[in-house]
Amino acid sequence: MKPKLLPTSLFLTLAKRRAAKLLRKDIYELYPRQALRLEGIAEGAKIDMKTALFLQSMELLIGKPSFHIPACTSLWFSSQRTSSKEPILAKNFDYLNLLAPGNLTCKTEATEGYRTLGCTMAPLPGMLDGMNEHGLTVTYNLAFSTDQPTCYAPVSMALQEMLETCKNTDEAVKFITQARQGGHDALLTIADAEGTARTVEITSIHSATREPTDGQIVNTNHFQTKEMQRYEIPHNAVYSGKVPEALRGLRIHESSEQRLNRAQELLKGKPKMNESKVASILRDHDKDDKPSMLTICRHDKDLASTLRSMIFYPKTKTMKVLYGNPCQNEYSEFRFS
Numbered sequence: 565m566k567p568k569l570l571p572t573s574l575f576l577t578l579a580k581r582r583a584a585k586l587l588r589k590d591i592y593e594l595y596p597r598q599a600l601r602l603e604g605i606a607e608g609a610k611i612d613m614k615t616a617l618f619l620q621s622m623e624l625l626i627g628k629p630s631f632h633i634p635a636c637t638s639l640w641f642s643s644q645r646t647s648s649k650e651p652i653l654a655k656n657f658d659y660l661n662l663l664a665p666g667n668l669t670c671k672t673e674a675t676e677g678y679r680t681l682g683c684t685m686a687p688l689p690g691m692l693d694g695m696n697e698h699g700l701t702v703t704y705n706l707a708f709s710t711d712q713p714t715c716y717a718p719v720s721m722a723l724q725e726m727l728e729t730c731k732n733t734d735e736a737v738k739f740i741t742q743a744r745q746g747g748h749d750a751l752l753t754i755a756d757a758e759g760t761a762r763t764v765e766i767t768s769i770h771s772a773t774r775e776p777t778d779g780q781i782v783n784t785n786h787f788q789t790k791e792m793q794r795y796e797i798p799h800n801a802v803y804s805g806k807v808p809e810a811l812r813g814l815r816i817h818e819s820s821e822q823r824l825n826r827a828q829e830l831l832k833g834k835p836k837m838n839e840s841k842v843a844s845i846l847r848d849h850d851k852d853d854k855p856s857m858l859t860i861c862r863h864d865k866d867l868a869s870t871l872r873s874m875i876f877y878p879k880t881k882t883m884k885v886l887y888g889n890p891c892q893n894e895y896s897e898f899r900f901s
Contacts, residue, residue, distance in 0.1 A: 576618075579618060579621075580614040580615060580617070580618040581614065583614070583617050583618040583620070583621040584613070584614045584617045584618070586621070586716045587617045587620055587621060587716045587717070587718075588613075588617055590715050590716050590717040590744070590746070591617075591620075591717050591721065594715070594717050594743075594744050594745075595717055595721045595722070595724075595725055597674065597676070597677070597725070597728070598689050598690060598721040598724055598725060601689035601724075602616055602617075602620070602687075602689045603616075605686075605687050605689055606687075609687060616687065619687050619688075620688065620718055621716075623688060623718045623719070623720060623748075624713075624716065624718060624746070624748060635656075635658035635784075635785065635819050635820070635823070635857070635862050635868065635870075636655060636656060636657055636658050636703075636704075636705040636706065636784070636785060637655065637656045637658075637705075637782075637783070637784055637823050637827060637846070637860050638653070638654070638655040638703040638705055638751070638753045638781070638782070638783040638784075639652075639653070639654045639655070639780070639781070639782055639783075639827065639842060639845065639846075640652070640653045640654075640753050640755055640761050640776065640780060640781040641779060641780050641837045641842070642759055642761070642776065642779035642780070643759045643879075644779050645778075645779040645780055645835070645836065645837055646836060646837050646838060647836045647837070647838045648838060650877060650878075650879040650880065651755055651757075651759045651761065651877075651878055651879060652837065652839070652842055652875065652876070652877060653701050653703060653753060653755045653761070653875075653876040653878065654842045654843075654845075654846060654873075654874060654875045654876065655693055655703040655705075655753075655873070655874050656846050656860060656861065656862070656870045656872075656873045656890065657683065657692070657693065657870065657871055657872045657873070657874070658862045658868055658869060658870050658871065659685075659868055659871050660867065660868050661864075661865070661866075661867065661868060661869055661871075663685060663871070664871050664887075664888075666685040666686040666687075667683065667685055667871055667872055667887060668683070668684060668685070668686060669681075669682070669683050669883075669885050669898060670682070670683075670684060671898075671900070672724075674728055676728075677728030677729055678696040678697050678698060678727065678728050678729070678731075679696060679697040679900060680694055680695070680696045680697075680724065680727045680728060681694055681695055681696075681697075681881075681883060681898060681899075681900060682694015682695060682727075682883065683872060683874060683885060684720065688718070688720050689720075689721065689724065690718055690719075690720025690721040690722070690723055690724040691720060691723045691724045691727055692704050692720055692723070693874055694723075694727060694883075695727070695876055695878060695881065695883060696727040696728065696730075696731075697881065697900055698731045698732070698756070698757065699756055699757025699758075699878035699879060699881050700726075700727060700730055700731060700732060700733070700735075700736055700754070700755075700756050700757075700878070701754070701755045701756070701876045701878045702723055702726070702727065702736070702752055702753065702754050702755075703752070703753045703783075703874075703876075704719065704720070704723060704750055704752055705750060705751040705752075705753075705783050705784065705785050706748060706749070706750060706785055707748075707749040707750055707751050707765065707767075707785055707786060707787060707796070708748075708749060708785070708786075708796065708797040708816060708817075709749045709767040709770075709787075709792075709795045709796050709797065710795055710796070710797060711749070711767040711768055711769045711770065711795050712768075713746030713768035713769075714746065714768060714769065715744045715745060715746040715768060716746045717744065717745050717746060718745065718746075719745050719746075719748070719750055719766075721745070722740060722743045722744075722745040723740070723752075725739075725743070726739045726740055726743070731756075732756040732757075732758065732760065733754050733755060733756045733758075733760040733761060733762055734760070736754045736756075737754060737762055737764055737773055740752065740754070740764055740766065740771075741764060741766070741771045741773070745766075745768060746768035748768075749765075749766060749767040749768070750765075750766055751763060751764075751765050751783045751784075751785070751787070752764040752765075752766065753781055753783050755876075755878055756878055757878045757879045757881070759879075761776055761781060762774065762775060762776070763781055763783055763788075765787045765788070765789055765792040767792075767795055769795075770791075770792060770795055771792075772787075772789040772791040772792045774788060774789050780831065782824060782827045782828060782831070783824075784819075784820040784821075784823045784824045784827075785817070785819070785820035786799070786817050786820045786821065786824075797816055797817075799815070799817045799821070800815065801815065801816050801817070802814060802815050802816065803815075803816060808866070808867055810857070810864075810866065810867060811867075818858065819857065819858045822850075822858050822859075823858070823859070823860050826848065826850055826859075826860060827845055827848075827860060830844075830845050830848060831845070839875060839884075842875060843873075843875070843890065843895070845860060846860060846861060846873050846875075846890045847860075847861050847889075847890045847891040848860045848861055849861055849863075849891070855889075855891070861889055861890055861891050862889075863889060869889065870888070870889050870890065871887065871888070872885060872886060872887045872888070873885070873886050873889075873890040873893075873895070875895060880899070881899060881900050882897060882898070882899045883897075883898050883899070884896065884897050884898070885898060
C-alpha cells in the first residue's frame, strides 16, 4: 500500500493517525468494554493507542480482495446428524502465512459478562472463532461485497461482545444483526448448546439469516442467500492490479465455490457424522489428493494457508484446536474449567 517514494517511517505515522481517526470513536462509543481490553493489550505490549488502533485496522484491510484469497470453511451438524447425538461446529481458518505466529487460543473472564474460550490473533481484543460458558459458539468466514462501511469497529469486537452478552442462537442473531460494525463482510455460523444454529450473512450495512438444510450448514466465503448476493462482488470478477502473481486472472470466488462444492460432495451419503468424519473433510485435498490454494485444507507456501483448524462441541463446552494444516497435525482439547 505504501507509495514507492514515501519513506516507511512517514507512511506509518500517517497510517496510524488515519487508523486512530477512523476507529477510535466507533470502538469507544459502541464497544467500551472491548476498548478497555485493547488498552490493556497496548499497556502489556508497551505500545501507544495509536499503534494499537492501527493494528486493529489490519483486520479491516486484510478482508479486501486485493490482499488474499479468502479460504475459510465452516461446517455445522445437528444432534440428529451426529452419532454422538450432540451438535458439532468446525472450521478451517485460512489466512496470510506471515500472520501465523500471531494465532492463539485464549480463555477470557470479563469483570462483567460471560466467560469465553476460542481463537483470535494478537493483538486483537475480539474473538474470531469461539464459544462462551453457555455453549453459544460462532465461526467467522470473510466475504466480499460492494458495500462501503459507515462504521469502523472490527467485526471481531462485535463477536466478542456477542459472546459476552448472549446465551443462545436467537439472542446472538438478534444482537449481531442489530450491531454496528464495519471493515469487511462475513458469513457467521452461530450455534448453541440446544442444537439451534443459523448462518448470518453480513456486510457493514446489510444482513440476512439462513436456516440449516437437512441438519447441516456448510459455509465458505460467498453469500448463499439471494438477498445478500445483490451486494456481493460479481462471481465472474477476477483478481487484477496490484496483487501477487499467483492470483492474477483467478476468479475472486473460485476457491470459495470449489470448496463449497467439494464439502457438499463429501457429505453426500453420510447420514451420521462424528469427529473423525468431520476431520477428514477439514483435511481434504480434493479428488486427486493434490493440496493447493483451492482445497479445503489449503496449502500455499507463498501467500496464505490453513493456519489452524477447530472442532467445537457447544453442548459440552469443549473445543479442539490444531495449528497448521489439519492433514499434518493433531487436535488438542480445551474446555472451561
